[in-house]
Amino acid sequence: xxxxxxxxxxxxxxLNDPQREAVTYGEGPLLILxxxxxxxxRVLTHRIAYLVATDAAKPNEILAITxxxxxxxxxxxxxxxxxxxxxxxMWVMTFHAACARMLRAHADKLGYTxxxxxxxxxxxxxxxxxxxxxxxxxxxxxxxxxxxxxxxxAKNKLRDADAYAQMVGSFFEQTVADVYRAYERELHRxxxxxxxxxxxxxxxxxxxxxxxxxxxxxxxxxVLVDEYQDTNHAQYRxxxxxxxxRRNLMVVGDDAQSIYGFRGAxxxxxxxxxxTFPDAHVVKLEQNYRSTQTIxxxxxxxxxxxRGQKPKSLWTELGQGDPIKIRELEDEHAEARFVTGxxxxxxxxxxxxxxxxxxxxxxxxxxxxxxxxxxGDIPYQVIGGTKFYERAEIKDAxxxxxxxxxxxxxxxxxxxxxxxxxxIGSTSMSRVLAFSNTTGxxxxxxxxxxxxxxxxxxxxxxxxxxxxxxxxxxxxxxxxNPPIAELLKEVLQETGYLEALEAERTIEAQGRLENLxxxxxxxxxxxxxxxxxxxxxxxxxxxxxxxxxxSDADDRSDDEGLVTLMTLHNAKGLEYPIVFMxxxxxxxxxxxxxxxxxxxxxERRLCYVGITRAQRDLYLTYARTRNVFGARSFGAPSxxxxxxxxxxxxxxxxxxRGLAGVRARxxxxxxxxxxxxxxxxxxxxxxxxxxxxxxxxxxxTHPKFGEGVVTGLEPGGxxxxxxxxxxxxxxxxxxxxxxxxx
DNA sequence: TATAATTCTCTTTTT
DNA sequence: GAGAATTATA
Numbered sequence: 001x002x003x004x005x006x007x008x009x010x011x012x013x014x015l016n017d018p019q020r021e022a023v024t025y026g027e028g029p030l031l032i033l034x035x036x037x038x039x040x041x042r043v044l045t046h047r048i049a050y051l052v053a054t055d056a057a058k059p060n061e062i063l064a065i066t067x068x069x070x071x072x073x074x075x076x077x078x079x080x081x082x083x084x085x086x087x088x089x090m091w092v093m094t095f096h097a098a099c100a101r102m103l104r105a106h107a108d109k110l111g112y113t114x115x116x117x118x119x120x121x122x123x124x125x126x127x128x129x130x131x132x133x134x135x136x137x138x139x140x141x142x143x144x145x146x147x148x149x150x151x152x153x154a155k156n157k158l159r160d161a162d163a164y165a166q167m168v169g170s171f172f173e174q175t176v177a178d179v180y181r182a183y184e185r186e187l188h189r190x191x192x193x194x195x196x197x198x199x200x201x202x203x204x205x206x207x208x209x210x211x212x213x214x215x216x217x218x219x220x221x222x223v224l225v226d227e228y229q230d231t232n233h234a235q236y237r238x239x240x241x242x243x244x245x246r247r248n249l250m251v252v253g254d255d256a257q258s259i260y261g262f263r264g265a266x267x268x269x270x271x272x273x274x275x276t277f278p279d280a281h282v283v284k285l286e287q288n289y290r291s292t293q294t295i296x297x298x299x300x301x302x303x304x305x306x307r308g309q310k311p312k313s314l315w316t317e318l319g320q321g322d323p324i325k326i327r328e329l330e331d332e333h334a335e336a337r338f339v340t341g342x343x344x345x346x347x348x349x350x351x352x353x354x355x356x357x358x359x360x361x362x363x364x365x366x367x368x369x370x371x372x373x374x375x376g377d378i379p380y381q382v383i384g385g386t387k388f389y390e391r392a393e394i395k396d397a398x399x400x401x402x403x404x405x406x407x408x409x410x411x412x413x414x415x416x417x418x419x420x421x422x423x424i425g426s427t428s429m430s431r432v433l434a435f436s437n438t439t440g441x442x443x444x445x446x447x448x449x450x451x452x453x454x455x456x457x458x459x460x461x462x463x464x465x466x467x468x469x470x471x472x473x474x475x476x477x478x479x480x481n482p483p484i485a486e487l488l489k490e491v492l493q494e495t496g497y498l499e500a501l502e503a504e505r506t507i508e509a510q511g512r513l514e515n516l517x518x519x520x521x522x523x524x525x526x527x528x529x530x531x532x533x534x535x536x537x538x539x540x541x542x543x544x545x546x547x548x549x550x551s552d553a554d555d556r557s558d559d560e561g562l563v564t565l566m567t568l569h570n571a572k573g574l575e576y577p578i579v580f581m582x583x584x585x586x587x588x589x590x591x592x593x594x595x596x597x598x599x600x601x602x603e604r605r606l607c608y609v610g611i612t613r614a615q616r617d618l619y620l621t622y623a624r625t626r627n628v629f630g631a632r633s634f635g636a637p638s639x640x641x642x643x644x645x646x647x648x649x650x651x652x653x654x655x656x657r658g659l660a661g662v663r664a665r666x667x668x669x670x671x672x673x674x675x676x677x678x679x680x681x682x683x684x685x686x687x688x689x690x691x692x693x694x695x696x697x698x699x700x701t702h703p704k705f706g707e708g709v710v711t712g713l714e715p716g717g718x719x720x721x722x723x724x725x726x727x728x729x730x731x732x733x734x735x736x737x738x739x740x741x742x
Numbered sequence: 743t744a745t746a747a748t749t750c751t752c753t754t755t756t757t
Numbered sequence: 758g759a760g761a762a763t764t765a766t767a
Contacts, residue, residue, distance in 0.1 A: 067756090067757070068756090068757070069757085094757065095757075096757050097757090120757090121756080121757095140751095143751095195756090195757055196757095198757090199757095259755075260755080260756075260757095262754075262755065262756090263755080263756065263757080361754070361755075362753070362754055362755075363753085363754085363755085364753065364754095384755095384756085421743095421744075423743075423744090424743095425743050425744075426743090427743080428743090459743095549757070550757095567754085567755060567756095568755075569754085569755045569756070570755090570756090591754055591755080592754095593753090593754060594754070594755085599754095602755095606755080627758090628753095
């Protein structure tokens with residue numbers, strides 16, 4: 001037992017008081033309010049180790065949930081350092097992965113097979129588009145994207161199609177209700193689930209089948225959740241079902257870092273945790289081990305402008321540090337040159353590239369910066385936005401594999417049936433689809449007997465026969481569980497996919513071939529990993545699940561000599577000695593669309609996240625003008641810059657802000673005339689910004705909200721518009737919002 | 743039916 | 758300024 005005592009001592013050494021309190025707290029609900037950089041992952045992993053070391057839980061009785069694969073991987077690695085191989089028995093994974101794992105075992109109870117397909121956003125939208133066509137709804141009036149958002153929102157709140165239909169108000173919602181029904185029917189028919197379904201169906205299974213609930217709730221003695229502020233209602237319910245009985249639920253989060261409201265995250269989950277669990281024990285972690293006091297003061301000052309945060313103030317023992325550097329640049333190119341030059345200078349001083357990160361609000365902003373970094377010969381990595389798994393050739397290859405696993409998936413089938421071209425056009429394909437629909441046979445079976453399909457021409461029948469002959473051979477091959485890399489290569493070979501690409505002899509095709517090579521490598525890695533871990537049961541279905549749940553943000557590397565570029569959202573949970581936040585302009589950050597939708601506070605939290613990533617040096621830059629859409633636009637400095645006290649920055653005096661500032665610069669820019677040869681977005685003889693062009697009572701249209709009337713004008717170039725379609729009143733930045741006169 | 747040309751539309755953040 | 762989606766043409 002002396003061993004255990006020493007083990008515990010080592011485990012707890014180096015923790016501060018609140019951290020220690022969180023790690024050693026006994027049974028019952030536990031809320032950890034963990035400020036940025038306060039060591040929350042440390043607390044989580046140490047508590048896991050503590051629970052195991054004190055026999056409060058066996059490894060397989062621990063469920064530790066994160067949002068990203070990256071975070072799950074990191075938690076697993078760090079826990080392994082503390083408890084060794086025992087970590088293998090634990091469930092340390094994302095919400096979606098955990099739900100998928102449950103569903104593989106129990107989906108049959110809901111009428112799915114265990115080989116169901118997981119649809120990503122693009123797949124889901126394609127299917128919704130098909131539902132729209134089927135229902136005869138004009139996809140221009142109601143875009144698949146907006147309908148999908150609405151459905152996704154409903155699912156996150158655990159509202160099924162019937163529940164949604166009960167509470168429709170507008171015509172738009174009525175339409176969504178119809179599409180929702182059709183969409184659900186189609187998904188189920190194709191044995192497919194979208195991302196949201198993974199959670200919804202997991203909740204369904206737990207609610208409907210007591211024995212399943214007993215099984216999991218009984219097994220998981222302790223449930224730990226990271227980033228709790230980002231949970232939505234479905235996730236909340238899922239956790240509740242699993243942890244209600246034993247009540248050993250530990251949630252860790254920071255309400256100030258809740259930045260996924262747009263995806264259904266409900267900040268109330270964390271704000272009201274103590275109401276839900278009146279006996280909850282609360283621990284606040286406020287000591288920051290990451291940043292200088294200057295950076296923390298700036299973060300505290302910005303977030304103070306939000307209402308309804310849990311009061312919390314970060315402090316550090318690391319000292320004051322240098323002032324925050326704020327720079328105004330002419331345009332995005334000058335901004336990129338400034339960042340590049342500054343990075344260059346830092347590198348000369350001996351800073352390593354891995355210590356530098358650049359954050360931006362939208363992925364599009366990275367392009368100019370990349371160009372400049374390339375010219376400056378600075379190696380970098382871009383996190384996210386690359387969309388490897390969204391490339392057409394990768395989706396095609398995966399769709400082939402899906403078809404072999406889930407022959408009911410008409411979406412995947414439709415994708416590959418004529419890729420490469422084999423003379424099966426959309427007309428023929430719709431005939432087979434219709435046949436499959438009316439007869440209730442799977443798309444695979446329908447296509448296997450094309451002569452049964454009414455109206456199908458002779459050449460089309462022949463083409464289907466040839467195609468399906470190949471597919472049957474491949475399916476046969478797949479049943480013997482070959483290495484997936486091998487199978488994939490065969491698929492690409494036998495279907496003529498590679499051949500068609502090779503025949504193109506273009507640079508693009510060459511790139512696609514390389515991407516497919518890369519996919520084969522991914523498969524080979526999976527095969528290798530499965531081989532070394534005999535506990536795992538590798539399968540094509542599992543491989544496909546892994547791929548479906550992977551995200552671009554997962555392949556970040558920290559040890560290479562690379563400067564890192566990413567969106568602010570991707571930056572959460574990371575830290576860098578030197579941080580640049582670029583594009584700090586109204587309309588860019590805070591983003592105009594977020595402003596339209598009342599998401600200012602969330603934008604501010606995003607700013608808080610960005611600032612608190614910096615350990616030593618923080619740069620905020622903004623450009624006077626910027627190309628948006630290919631048209632030049634003007635933006636005032638971000639209000640967030642103004643919210644940082646001057647004393648914390650190196651700026652001499654307050655920058656001019658608001659409409660006056662915009663106008664002054666706009667005018668001077670126009671008069672400067674010659675720079676770059678670009679033309680302002682509005683006529684040169686109308687030097688005032690577009691904002692002034694709108695008048696009270698004027699009729700305008702907005703591509704998304706439809707027709708409306710200007711009901712107010714506010715300083716800062718903001719117009720208030722009342723939209724007739726949904727009766728809403730919205731404030732928009734006239735320069736940036738896509739509004740036009742009627 | 744396939745390809746080429748052309749016309750739109752979009753861009754917030756992501757499991 | 759880039760994609761996708763649609764339309765025209767072979």
